[in-house]
Amino acid sequence: MVFNRPRTTHGMRLSPRLKKMLNDQIGMELYAANYYLSMASWCEATGYEGSAKQLYMQADEERAHMMKIVQHLNEIGAGAVIPSVVKPPGTFKSLEAVFKLALKNEQAVTVAFDKMTDAAQKAKDHATFAFLQWFVSEQIEEEKKMETILQKFDLLGRDKIAVYEVDKIIGAMEPEPAAAA
Template identity: 60%
Template sequence: MKISPKMKKALNDQTELEANASNTYLAMASWCEITGYEGSAAFFYVQAEEERQHMLKFVHYLNDLGVSAKIPGTKSPASNFKSLETIIKTALNNEQIVTKAIHNMVEIAQKEKDHSTYAFLEWFVNEQVEEEKKFETVLQKFGLIGRDKLAINEIDKILNTMSAIPIDTGAA
């Protein structure tokens, strides 16, 4: 099966986005860990691995098509953050950027009648709905519970619980 140069570029660009997201979440996990947010650290370590798995899905898809996947270098992520709430807002923004990129690829696939890539991307469309909802829900907790030390401790516990939820990598 052949894919267009435009789709190949979009898929390789997505590989880079996922790799950068993984490193960003790793940096967030590290900051949380040294700041004393053990639950949040566990949550972001899981998120980092999830994004790495997403990157690998794109690499394998390209390779399965006989197209050489471009393994990206990554940007050095921020390593110092203002607060746990700032991290969650940044993570939500990152997920919104990924969602936009996925939707762009879906539009390319539809326009080019690339049914295989369209089918491949469907999982990511659904995954992004879940990802955005996850971070929006955590952000709501700051409004509901508060931003004092006790509230942040509770949010850290919530994030720890969320880190224990198994990740669906789509692998069978």
């Protein structure tokens, strides 16, 4: 029996740099999933049911992103590496602070995907470049969602009633179509 045999020849052509970047991204997506899970748990315990619902969905989405990369690496025979992750914070200053941190996280993820896309282009790795395009588009939606949520605080305010209304709006938000892909 042969193990680690590539299912395609692409795994043999994947540059060591891109393979490392993709495996690093697995860790980044796993951390994001855990971070959103921690945020959701805090929101739920604090009484922000709408935000908890949205952040639980976001945690699932980040896990799905991680799985997409894991399966891609395994399908091409490059081998996914699943890292351990650092424990995310468990408490947050405010609901607005949660979404500021979420936006900051999404911006860091965008930078990582941009770097991978640049590396794939430079290496003329068309298959990896094509694979990454879905994530590039997804990140536009992810950042837009967090920015839209943060705008609600500016529009409605930060007093208790305004934050309650913001939480209701967040809970009513529908998942993006890209999340279903």
